[in-house]
Amino acid sequence: MIEIRGLTKRFGRTLAVDDLSFDVNPGRVTGFLGPNGSGKSTSMRCMLALDRADAGTALFDGKPYTSIRRPLFQVGALLDAGYVHPGRTARNHLRAVAASNGIGTSRVDEVLALVGLTEVARRRVGGYSLGMRQRLGLASVLLGDPHTVILDEPANGLDPEGIRWIRDVLVHLAAQGKTVLVSSHLLSEMAQMADDLVVIGMGRLITTASVEDFVSQHARQWVRVRSPQIDLLAQQLRSDGATVTSLDATGIEVVGVPAATIGDLAARHGATLHELSPLQGSLEDAFLEATAATQQYRGVPSEPSPPPPLPAGSALPPPQGEPR
Amino acid sequence: MIDLVRSEWIKLHTVRVNYVLGIIGAAFPLIVVVLVAALSGEPELRFGNDLVRIVIDTMVISAILFGVIGALNLTSEYSHGTIRTTFAAVPQRATLLLVKAGVSLAATTIFATIVMIVTYGIGAIILSGRNAQLSIDGNGRTALIGIVILCGMLSLFGYGLGLIIRNSAATVAVFILWPLLLENIVRGVLSASGVHNPTPWLPYQSAFAMASSELGPGDPSRLHGGLYLGAVVVVIIAIGIVVNERRDA
Numbered sequence: 001m002i003e004i005r006g007l008t009k010r011f012g013r014t015l016a017v018d019d020l021s022f023d024v025n026p027g028r029v030t031g032f033l034g035p036n037g038s039g040k041s042t043s044m045r046c047m048l049a050l051d052r053a054d055a056g057t058a059l060f061d062g063k064p065y066t067s068i069r070r071p072l073f074q075v076g077a078l079l080d081a082g083y084v085h086p087g088r089t090a091r092n093h094l095r096a097v098a099a100s101n102g103i104g105t106s107r108v109d110e111v112l113a114l115v116g117l118t119e120v121a122r123r124r125v126g127g128y129s130l131g132m133r134q135r136l137g138l139a140s141v142l143l144g145d146p147h148t149v150i151l152d153e154p155a156n157g158l159d160p161e162g163i164r165w166i167r168d169v170l171v172h173l174a175a176q177g178k179t180v181l182v183s184s185h186l187l188s189e190m191a192q193m194a195d196d197l198v199v200i201g202m203g204r205l206i207t208t209a210s211v212e213d214f215v216s217q218h219a220r221q222w223v224r225v226r227s228p229q230i231d232l233l234a235q236q237l238r239s240d241g242a243t244v245t246s247l248d249a250t251g252i253e254v255v256g257v258p259a260a261t262i263g264d265l266a267a268r269h270g271a272t273l274h275e276l277s278p279l280q281g282s283l284e285d286a287f288l289e290a291t292a293a294t295q296q297y298r299g300v301p302s303e304p305s306p307p308p309p310l311p312a313g314s315a316l317p318p319p320q321g322e323p324r
Numbered sequence: 325m326i327d328l329v330r331s332e333w334i335k336l337h338t339v340r341v342n343y344v345l346g347i348i349g350a351a352f353p354l355i356v357v358v359l360v361a362a363l364s365g366e367p368e369l370r371f372g373n374d375l376v377r378i379v380i381d382t383m384v385i386s387a388i389l390f391g392v393i394g395a396l397n398l399t400s401e402y403s404h405g406t407i408r409t410t411f412a413a414v415p416q417r418a419t420l421l422l423v424k425a426g427v428s429l430a431a432t433t434i435f436a437t438i439v440m441i442v443t444y445g446i447g448a449i450i451l452s453g454r455n456a457q458l459s460i461d462g463n464g465r466t467a468l469i470g471i472v473i474l475c476g477m478l479s480l481f482g483y484g485l486g487l488i489i490r491n492s493a494a495t496v497a498v499f500i501l502w503p504l505l506l507e508n509i510v511r512g513v514l515s516a517s518g519v520h521n522p523t524p525w526l527p528y529q530s531a532f533a534m535a536s537s538e539l540g541p542g543d544p545s546r547l548h549g550g551l552y553l554g555a556v557v558v559v560i561i562a563i564g565i566v567v568n569e570r571r572d573a
Contacts, residue, residue: 051573
C-alpha cells in the first residue's frame, strides 16, 4: 500500500505539488491522471525520494522509501524508459541494477524473457526503439518481483500489441495482490485497466474515486430515444423539465431524465419505442470535465472547416458515447 | 556492500568509453617507453632512474585520462538519467556514492599498477639488451609508487568534481583546466602577494612531487604533495556527497 500525506514540492517559485494526499491500495490498478504539468511525474519522483519533497510523506507499506533496504524487492518503478546508458547492453544494464540489490544474473535472464527481449539482450540500448526501452524498463521493475509497482507513462512508444501486453501485465500484477500505480495519457487504456483513479491538477488533488464513480460524477449522461411518436414524447419530456435535442425525424437525446422514466412516459402515452439507450461520456470526457479548470497548456482551437454536404435523407452522426 | 561493489564494477567495465580511455592510458606510456628505449642513443637511457623518469612522465597523461574516467563514472549517470535508476535501486545515496568512489579508486589503482609494471618491465627488457644499468634507487621506487597513487587520486579528483558539477563536459573541462589555468592564476596571485614559492600551496601541482624521482630545492615533499591533494579530494567528495544528498536527482 502507498500512503501519500501532504506531499509538497516547489521548484523555485513554482509549486509543482501542493499538499497532495491519497492512498493506493493493493490488489487494484490505480491510474494517476492529470493534465501536462500537473505534477504527476514530480509526485512519483518525490515518492521515490529522487526529488526531495519540501513537505509531506510517502510511505510504502508503512515505510519511507529511503529506509527500505534492497527496495527492488518491495517497490519497482519505471519513471522514464530513457534512463539507460545507450552504450551499455540491455543485459548489462539489468545486471548492474540487479546486482545492487543482490539479485542474480539468472533472474535478469528470466525478466528479459518475460518482456520478450532475450534475443536483443546483448545489443546496446542506444539502438533500441522507444518501445523496446519501455520493455527494458518494465524488466527492471520486475527484477525483484516487488509488492508495489509505479509506472509513469509505460505505454509511451509501444505498438498496439505492446499496449495490450502492458495492460495485461499490470492487471495480472494487481490480481496477484500487488499495489499498482500507473500514470498514462492513454485514457482509453486507463479505462480498460484501472480500478481506481487519482486525478490531480496544478499539483493539487482533484479527486480519488473508482473509475465508474469518476465517470458517473464527471461525464455527461443522456438517453437516446427513437420512436415513431417522437414529437409527442419530446413535447412531454420538455414539459417535465428535461433537455431534449432532436437527432432526426424519429430520434431525440434527453438529458436530465432517467431511461426508466422515459419508458414509463412512453407507456402512459401509448408511444412505441424503437430505442431507449442510456448513454454516458467516456473517461476522457470525464477527465476533461474534471480537469478543465486546471489545464495549464491548452491549444487554440482551429477554425472548423465546413462539413461536407450530407447525402439526401441521411442523419447527422450521433454524439460519441458508450452504452452503459 | 559487496552487492553495491559488484553493481558499480559492472557499470564501470560495461561502457565502451572507459575501455577506450583505459587503453589510451595504458598504450601511451608503453608505446613511448618502447620507442625511446629501442631508438634513443646510448646516453639518454643509461640508468634505471632514467627509465623511471620516462615511465612517470608518460604516465602523467594516463593519470589525467584516469581522472576523466573517474569524472565520467558519475557524470554519465546524470547525463543519461541513469542516476535516477541508481538512486531508486539504492536510496542510501551517501553509501552508494562512497562505494562508487571506492570502486573507481580501486580499479584505477590496480590498472595503473599493471600499466606501470608492464611499461617499466618492457622498457627494462629492451634496455637490458642495450647494456643499460637497470638498478633503481629508493627515490626511483618511491616515484613509481607515487605515480600509481597519483593516478588513483586524480581519478577521485575527477569523480569529486563530477559529484559537484554533474555535467560531463563541464567536469572534464574543469578537471583539465584546474592545473593549467586555475592553479596558475592562484600561483600568480600568491607570487604577487609576496609568496616566494607558491607550488606547495597548489594541490594539483604539489601532488606531482609524489611521482618525482628527483625533488628540487623548492619542491614540496612527497608526503606534503600527497596529503595536500588527498585532503582537497576528500573535501571535494564530501561537499559533493552533501550536495547530492540534498539535491533532486
